[in-house]
Amino acid sequence: MKRNASRKTGLLTAGLAVYLLLVLWGSTGWFPKSWQQVPSRMPIYQYSPPSREHPLGVFFQQDLLITFVRSTQASFVAGTIALLPFLALGTLLGIASGLPAGFAQALANRTIDVLNAFPRFVVLLLYTGLFAANLYHMLMLYGLISAPKLAELLRGRIDQLRREDFIDSCVALGLPWWVIVRRHILWHHSRHLILAQTFAMFAMAIFMEASLSYLNLGTREHYQSWGLMLNYATSVSGLSLFRFPLSAQFNLPAALPALGLLSVTLLLVSLSRYWEQQDRLKMGRMF
Amino acid sequence: MDLMVEGVSIALQRGEELAYPARRISFTVKPGEFLGLVGESGSGKSLTMLALLGLESCSPGVVEGRVRYRSEQGQLYPLEGLSHYVRWHGGLPRKRTAAWQRTVYRRMKPLLGRRIAIILQDAHKTLNPFLRxxxxxxxxxxxxxxxxxxxxxxxxxxxxxxxxxxxxxxxxxxxxxxxxxxxxxxxxxxxxxxxxxxxAQRVSLALALASRPEFIILDEPTTGLDVTLQAALVDLIRQLKQERRLSGIIVSHDLMFVGKVTERMAIMFSGELWEIGPTHNVIHPDFPWKHPYTSYLLSFARQKRRGSAGPAFQNVLWQRPKQGCPLRKSCPVYLHQLDMEQRRQCDSADPSPVPVFPEHYIRCWQYAWEEQKHAAGY
Structure with a gap:
């Protein structure tokens, strides 16, 4: 048991360390001067191999390592921007739709139905067509329109828990409903579910950011993206996306976001397993 | 701190059928008094207790009656107008559930957990398994x-x-x-x-007592307890009554347990109250006036019928006869002791509560006849 726990704690620490390192590095924007100095006469899509000044080489007139870190930052920003409205609206709708029948419940249920009625990607394209394309706004919108996924799961959980005796007992002992929802339902019985949805959403947001960038939707001045690199790869160099394997330099920008995503996944999975193990111990179950 | 329950009926709908798990329930619990609500499983005791606090989960739930609670300081908390939220369509009730729940929540909020506490059945399940x-x-x-x-x-x-x-x-x-x-x-x-x-039972009692209530409802407190723990619980309830001047209701199917801790006892079967009176009178074997169902329960409690089921009283929740005493088909007095004339009366009308002793009422025709004879000077 002890060995198992230490392995999980190790995973948690490793995930947290990689995550913090990438986010901090990306957010500070600090890089050695030698990395930032690129020969100006170099053709735009020529790849220069690794050297002492540029550990991963140069491509698109940029140091590849800088590109990697910035693209990681872009991915994390994308994930976080989509995640916040997703969690806020999803939890709110889930709680409201799990309440006893009434106006709030009906409103929440109809909102979920309406949001579910439209394909998410089409809504994003419509938004781009109607308003100026801004990647941040689009990712926020993506978070909002994905919220029903979380809300429906929470509604089911609340429906199930409302039949449990200990919830009846809480009501009978006069605990306010928001305390019951926050403490007894959300935190102690639904946190695995919220966590699982969180990392699924994080990955989906990064994928969506890459897809939108590939389609040249959104502002892309300040950072690089996997989707944007692939777009360059297909348009500038004339490579087909379906011709595999693509040159390493076109796929490498995906490496760090993927590593970052892996670290987040490790972090969340470890946390989920840790909670699961704790809950099992609390319930007195060995398996 | 007394609780007044007046004519509360709870309806349960199944398709086009309607049953009453509790029908015209009326009783009063006086300050410092414990009332025992006794009956076999499925007689509607627990549902009635939940309904008193607006916590019943069945639909449409309470359709008539009112509940009033007077606190120690003399404040009156009425849960009136229950039937206001029910509209009858072709003999079936349609309840405005959301409005009803809001009202109950608003009215019961100052009471629940502060003045009134309830302990539900099965103590282990009423505790959150993930919390210390x-x-x-x-x-x-x-x-x-x-x-x-x-x-x-x-x-x-x-x-x-x-x-x-x-x-x-x-x-x-x-x-x-x-x-x-x-x-x-x-x-x-x-x-x-x-x-x-x-x-677990004592912990859930502690949860209920933590907010220092004036009135407590214990639903099947002896479930899963052996005789030694039951004895300890009896002592505990007696002690709490003395120290905290608690009033309350104890719901149980254990006649003897309830007999040890309550001052008054109500016998419930098939969703209706059949007898209510001082505990000593109700459970005393030599007390001459008893409802046939009470005698039946007592005979089991005193283990006279150990090992044999005997002719059981039939629960008429879903097959209640339209007229007459609903228990007559399985009542031993009706089947073996009455003459044709008396049987005809049992068939024709539902009996009303008859006072047989101060504050002791029984719903049975045989006592109504005795009272009529007494009034006529026989």
Missing amino acids: IEDQLLEMVARQGRADAEKAGWWGRWRQRRSIHQQLRQEALRLLKALHFRDPERVLRAYPHQLSGGM
Whole structure:
């Protein structure tokens, strides 16, 4: 048991360390001067191999390592921007739709139905067509329109828990409903579910950011993206996306976001397993 | 602190059929008194208790009657107008559930957990399995001092959080000691699955008592307890009655247990009250006036019929006859002791409660006839 726990704690620490390192590095924007100095006469899509000044080489007139870190930052920003409205609206709708029948419940249920009625990607394209394309706004919108996924799961959980005796007992002992929802339902019985949805959403947001960038939707001045690199790869160099394997330099920008995503996944999975193990111990179950 | 229940009926709809798990229930619990509500499983006792607090989960639920609670300070908390939320369509009730629930929540909020506490069946299931007893108990103890804490403001509370936690913990320990826990510290650290049935029962009693209620409802408190724990629970309830001047209702199918701790007893079967009176009279074998169903229950309780089922009273929840006494088809008095004329009367009308002794009422035609004879001077 002890060995198992230490392995999980190790995973948690490793995930947290990689995550913090990438986010901090990306957010500070600090890089050695030698990395930032690129020969100006170099053709735009020529790849220069690794050297002492540029550990991963140069491509698109940029140091590849800088590109990697910035693209990681872009991915994390994308994930976080989509995640916040997703969690806020999803939890709110889930709680409201799990309440006893009434106006709030009906409103929440109809909102979920309406949001579910439209394909998410089409809504994003419509938004781009109607308003100026801004990647941040689009990712926020993506978070909002994905919220029903979380809300429906929470509604089911609340429906199930409302039949449990200990919830009846809480009501009978006069605990306010928001305390019951926050403490007894959300935190102690639904946190695995919220966590699982969180990392699924994080990955989906990064994928969506890459897809939108590939389609040249959104502002892309300040950072690089996997989707944007692939777009360059297909348009500038004339490579087909379906011709595999693509040159390493076109796929490498995906490496760090993927590593970052892996670290987040490790972090969340470890946390989920840790909670699961704790809950099992609390319930007195060995398996 | 008395509870007045007047003509409460609870309906249960199944397709086009309508049944009443509780029909025209009326009783009063006086200050400092415990009422025992006794009947076999499925007779509607627990549902009635939940309905008194607006917590019944069946649809459409309470369709008529009213409940009033008078606090120690003389404040009256009415739960009137229950039938206002019910519209009848072709003999079937349609309840405006959302409006009803809001009203109940608003009206019961100042009562639940403050003046009235209820302990539900199966103590283990009523405790949150993921929370330590400490967390659950402190949550309830904290509610008692909520008014003082709110005056301090959130910053004051945050600064004094450690001392507040210590105070709450001491209060919880005192409460557990009062409930005869040998090692309250250990109980506070435990999760519900680490407690035995008796300990869980006492912990749920502690949860209910944490907010210092005036009135307590115990639903099947002896479920899963052996005789020694039952005896301990009897002592505990007696002690609480003396020390805290508690009133309450004890719902149980254990006639003998209820007989030890209550002053009055009501016998319920098939959703209706058949007898209500002083406990001593109801359970005493030599007391001459008894409802046939009470005699039937007593005969089981005193183990005269051990091993044989005997002719059982039939629950008529879904097949209630349109007229006459609903229990007559399985009533031994009706089947073996009455003449044709008396049987005809049993067939024709539902009996009303008849006073057989001060504050002792029985719903049976045989006592109505005795009363008529008495009034006529025989």
